[in-house]
Amino acid sequence: VGEGGEVTYKKIHTSQIMGSIQLGISHAVGGLASKPERDLLMQDFMTIETTNFYSQGSQLTPAHHYSDFRFKSFAPIAFRYFRDLFGIQPDDFLLSLCNEPLRELTNPGASGSIFYLSADDEFIIKTVQHKEGEFLMKLLLGYYMNLNQNPRTLLPKFFGLYCYICNSKNVRMVVMNNLLPSSIKLHEKYDLKGSTYKRKASKSERSKTVPTYKDLDFLELHPDGIMLEADTYTALIKTIQRDCRVLESFKIMDYSLLVAIHNLDLAAKEEAERRRNNSIGEEDSGEENGAVAGTSSGATAHPPPLVRSRSINRQKLVAHSTALESIQAESEPIDEEDDVPPGGIPARNAKGERLLVFLGIIDILQSYRLKKKLEHTLKAMIHDGDTVSVHRPGFYSQRFQNFMAKQVFRKVPSLSFRPRASNE
Numbered sequence: 001v002g003e004g005g006e007v008t009y010k011k012i013h014t015s016q017i018m019g020s021i022q023l024g025i026s027h028a029v030g031g032l033a034s035k036p037e038r039d040l041l042m043q044d045f046m047t048i049e050t051t052n053f054y055s056q057g058s059q060l061t062p063a064h065h066y067s068d069f070r071f072k073s074f075a076p077i078a079f080r081y082f083r084d085l086f087g088i089q090p091d092d093f094l095l096s097l098c099n100e101p102l103r104e105l106t107n108p109g110a111s112g113s114i115f116y117l118s119a120d121d122e123f124i125i126k127t128v129q130h131k132e133g134e135f136l137m138k139l140l141l142g143y144y145m146n147l148n149q150n151p152r153t154l155l156p157k158f159f160g161l162y163c164y165i166c167n168s169k170n171v172r173m174v175v176m177n178n179l180l181p182s183s184i185k186l187h188e189k190y191d192l193k194g195s196t197y198k199r200k201a202s203k204s205e206r207s208k209t210v211p212t213y214k215d216l217d218f219l220e221l222h223p224d225g226i227m228l229e230a231d232t233y234t235a236l237i238k239t240i241q242r243d244c245r246v247l248e249s250f251k252i253m254d255y256s257l258l259v260a261i262h263n264l265d266l267a268a269k270e271e272a273e274r275r276r277n278n279s280i281g282e283e284d285s286g287e288e289n290g291a292v293a294g295t296s297s298g299a300t301a302h303p304p305p306l307v308r309s310r311s312i313n314r315q316k317l318v319a320h321s322t323a324l325e326s327i328q329a330e331s332e333p334i335d336e337e338d339d340v341p342p343g344g345i346p347a348r349n350a351k352g353e354r355l356l357v358f359l360g361i362i363d364i365l366q367s368y369r370l371k372k373k374l375e376h377t378l379k380a381m382i383h384d385g386d387t388v389s390v391h392r393p394g395f396y397s398q399r400f401q402n403f404m405a406k407q408v409f410r411k412v413p414s415l416s417f418r419p420r421a422s423n424e
C-alpha cells in the first residue's frame with residue numbers, strides 16, 4: 001500500500017481490479033438488455049452468472065490489457081429489479097460506473113475492505129468478505145421486500161453483487177449508494193454505534209485531514225448534540241426506528257450511522273480567508289496563473305475540482321437517496337447556497353452555526369461474529385452489560401436508537417432559534 005498507483009488488494013494492483021470490474025459490470029449489466037423485463041421469480045435470488053474475460057478477447061467479451069479474469073454476477077435479474085425500484089436506468093448505471101475511472105477511497109475501517117467511488121459521486125463499490133457476500137444473498141429476498149414497501153430508508157441500497165476472480169483470488173464486491181458528497185468539504189465525519197467501549201478514533205485516524213471519529217469523540221466534540229428542527233428530528237428518529245426494526249428482524253448488529261457535517265458558516269469563513277490569502281499572494285509574488293480574483297478555485301491550496309458528468313445541483317440519479325429524502329423530511333431548503341449538493345439535512349451546532357448533515361446506516365452485512373473479533377466482542381459485551389446472547393440484536397438496536405435520539409440529535413422548535421451573524 002502506498003502512493004502512486006501502488007495500492008494492492010490480495011496482491012492485485014487496484015488499478016487492474018478497477019479496470020477489470022468495469023469491464024465485468026459493463027458486460028453483466030449490458031447483457032441484461034436482451035432479457036425482457038418480467039416479474040421476479042424465486043430463482044432470481046439464487047442465480048449466478050459467470051463470464052470469462054480473456055485478454056485477447058472472445059466472441060462474448062472484448063480484448064483488454066489486464067490479466068485474464070473471470071467475473072461473476074450474483075442474482076442479476078433481482079438486482080436489476082432493485083435498481084429499477086430506485087429509478088436507475090441501465091444506461092445511467094453503466095455511465096456512472098464504467099465510463100470514467102473510479103476513485104479509490106481510504107478506508108478508516110479495520111476490515112481491509114477497499115472502497116471505490118464512481119466519478120459522478122452516485123455509487124460506492126465496497127469489497128466484502130466471502131461470508132458477507134453469502135449473507136447478502138440470503139438476505140436479498142426479505143431485505144428487498146422491506147425496501148419495496150418502503151424505499152424511504154437510511155438502510156444501504158445494494159445495486160449489485162459481483163466477484164472478480166484472477167489467479168484463483170476472489171474479490172467480492174457490492175455496489176451501493178454513496179452517502180457522502182465529494183464536491184463540498186465535509187468538516188466532520190462520524191461512525192456512530194451507540195457503544196462507548198473503545199469507540200474513539202485512533203491516533204493515526206486523528207491525524208488525517210478529515211478523520212472518521214467515533215462515539216466517544218462525538219460526545220466530547222458535541223456534548224449538546226446537533227440541533228434539528230422538530231419535524232426533521234421526528235422524521236429522522238422515526239426512520240432510524242423503522243430501519244432498526246428491519247435490522248433486528250434479520251438479527252443484524254454492529255452497523256453504524258455514518259454522519260458527515262458540512263458547516264456552512266465555517267465554509268464561508270474559510271472561503272473569505274482563502275480569498276484574502278489569494279489576493280495577498282497575487283500582490284506579492286504575481287502568481288503565474290493569472291486567475292481572476294474571486295473566481296479562482298484556489299489552485300494553490302486545493303487540487304482542481306474534478307470535471308463531473310452531472311451538475312452537483314441536479315437531482316441525484318438514485319431516487320429517494322439523499323438524507324432528506326430518506327427520512328421524508330421537507331425541511332426548508334437552504335437558500336443562497338447554490339453550490340451545495342442536494343439533500344443535506346439542515347441543522348445547527350451548539351454554537352449556532354448552520355450545518356448540512358449527510359447520513360445513512362452502513363456496514364450491515366457483518367452479522368456473523370468474526371473470529372478475530374471474538375475477544376473484543378466478549379469484552380464489549382461485559383462492558384456494555386449486554387450478556388444475554390439471544391437478545392443481542394435487540395439490545396444493539398435499542399442502544400443505537402437511544403444514542404441517536406438522545407445524544408446525537410436534539411430537537412429544537414426552529415432552526416432560526418439564534419440570530420444570524422450580524423454582518424450577513
Ligand code: ATP
Pocket residue numbers: 107108109110111112113115124156176177178179180191212256258362363366
Ligand atoms: P469495519 O472495520 O468497521 O468492519 P468496513 O471495512 O466494513 O469497516 P465500513 O464500516 O462499511 O467499512 O465503512 C468504512 C468507511 O467507509 C465509513 O466510515 C465511511 O467513511 C465510508 N463508507 C462506507 N459506506 C459508505 C457509503 N455508502 N457512502 C459513503 N461512505 C461510505
Ligand code: CA
Pocket residue numbers: 109111363366
Ligand atoms: Ca465491516
Ligand code: CA
Pocket residue numbers: 109254256363
Ligand atoms: Ca464498520
